[in-house]
Amino acid sequence: MADRVKKINYVYVTVPNRAGHGANILGELKDAGVSLLAYTGFPGKAGKAQIDLIPENMAALRRVARKNDWRLSKVKKGFLIQGDDRLGSVHRHINKLAASKINITAADAVAAGKNRYGMILWVRPKDYSRAAKALGAK
Numbered sequence: 001m002a003d004r005v006k007k008i009n010y011v012y013v014t015v016p017n018r019a020g021h022g023a024n025i026l027g028e029l030k031d032a033g034v035s036l037l038a039y040t041g042f043p044g045k046a047g048k049a050q051i052d053l054i055p056e057n058m059a060a061l062r063r064v065a066r067k068n069d070w071r072l073s074k075v076k077k078g079f080l081i082q083g084d085d086r087l088g089s090v091h092r093h094i095n096k097l098a099a100s101k102i103n104i105t106a107a108d109a110v111a112a113g114k115n116r117y118g119m120i121l122w123v124r125p126k127d128y129s130r131a132a133k134a135l136g137a138k
Contacts (some may be wrong), residue, residue, distance in 0.1 A: 005093070005137040008037060008120070010054040011061070017049040025051060025070070026123040033063045036130030037080055039118050040108060054080065054120065061107040072125055078122045081109075087094040093119065093135060102127045 015021040022041050029036065038054040055061040058075065065072050081093055092111045095102055102123055109119035123131045131137075 003081055003089070003093070005135045006080045006082075007132055008054050008078050008080045010038075010052055010059055010063075010078055011058070011074055011075055012050050013065070013070045014044060014048050014050055015044050015046050016133065017066065017076060021049065022051055025053075027063070027066055028068055028136045029053075029055075032067075034064055035082045038118075040120070054078070066090045076122075077125065077128050078120055079131070079135060081119040081121070081135075082112075085111050085115045085133050089117055090119055093121070097123070097131060100130060102131050106125045 015025070028038070035056045036054060037056055039052065041049055041051040044050045053061060056083065062072070064070075083089060090107075094107070095125065105122040105124060107119060107121035109117060111117050
């Protein structure tokens with residue numbers, strides 16, 4: 001099966017870098033029936049953490065955010081790649097961007113079991129259209 005490269009929209013929320021804040025956000029989303037394609041969290045500056053939320057339905061996420069007074073970022077763009085886990089799967093996509101002289105801002109990839117893998121990656125907004133073309137994103 002060929003890899004699927006999907007254009008994604010995401011937002012992030014900044015929270016105190018303390019235990020439980022990510023769990024609270026995920027719990028509210030679960031209770032509201034909001035499905036996420038991906039989630040990533042990491043420490044930021046001055047005791048804060050950034051939580052990236054990549055929803056299937058942005059409007060549903062916004063409703064939950066409004067209800068909980070979360071300050072969401074502007075909508076940002078990235079890519080979600082899913083496919084069969086074969087030797088060099090990640091390299092193939094990273095190499096396409098390198099060959100097009102597109103710098104990657106960040107990337108996360110993981111084996112998903114049953115010979116599958118997933119990756120999310122980000123490029124600068126000015127490079128997004130060229131990256132989408134290089135990756136064959138839909």
